[in-house]
Amino acid sequence: RRAAGASASVRLRSAERARYVDSPLQSGAERVYLAAVAAGVGYAVLALLLALLRAAPERAALLARLRTMGLTRAQGRRLLVLESLPQALLAAAGGALTGWATIRLLSPGIDLTAVALPASAASAGGAALRTDPLSLALPxxxxxxxxxxxxxxxxxxTGRRGSVRELRAGDAR
Structure with a gap:
């Protein structure tokens, strides 16, 4: 603006970008998305904890029996971690694939112009829904x-607790 003086009209890129990101619709959509992500994370943590709590007695008994056969505590820990990996890998791959497929299937029918662009720039072109590898890989x-x-x-x-209770014969569960 200093170089052009008062005779020329100057539009800065930063001012144009600021116009796009300050719309109430876009900030509201971001808040809804963040609330959905937080709810999803909460449900995932709850599901994992409940599943592991349900299986904890059987795992503790299995580790106690394996310890009597010579399995060390470190090997027992590795066994529990390796046991959870196949399900976690399948869940992660399935979630990424489902997200990718959802975006591919819904992108022709969803117009994000109202969320991504202000009303004055909406006639210039549409905002298409695209897949972002980082947003699929991060979750x-x-x-x-x-x-x-x-x-x-x-x-x-499980490793720090004693294994006497799990090895008792005739223990009613």
Whole structure:
């Protein structure tokens, strides 16, 4: 603006970008998306914890029996972590594939122009729904890390408890 002076009209790229990202519709859509992500993460954590709590007695009994046959605590921990990996890998891959397929199937029918562009620029062109590899890989990696982290925590907790109760004969469950 200094170089052009008062005689020329200057539009800055930063000012144009600021016009696009400050719309109430876009900020509302971002809040709804963040709330959906937080709810999904909460449900995933709850499902993992409930599944592992349900299986904890059987795992503890199995580890106690394997310890009597010579399995060390470290090997028991590795066994519990390796046992959780196939399901976690399938869940992560299935989630990424489902997200990719959903975007591919819905993109022709969804117009994001109202969310992505202001009303004055809506006639210039549409905003298409595209797949982003990072947004597909990040939740899949988070699911994998969460499942392995919960398995590591359960292996640590099971390994520090004594195994006498699990080995008692005639124990009613």
């Amino acid at each position: 899949a990696t988070a699911v994998l890390l969460l499942a392995v982290g919960v398995a590591v925590a359960q292996a640590w907790w």
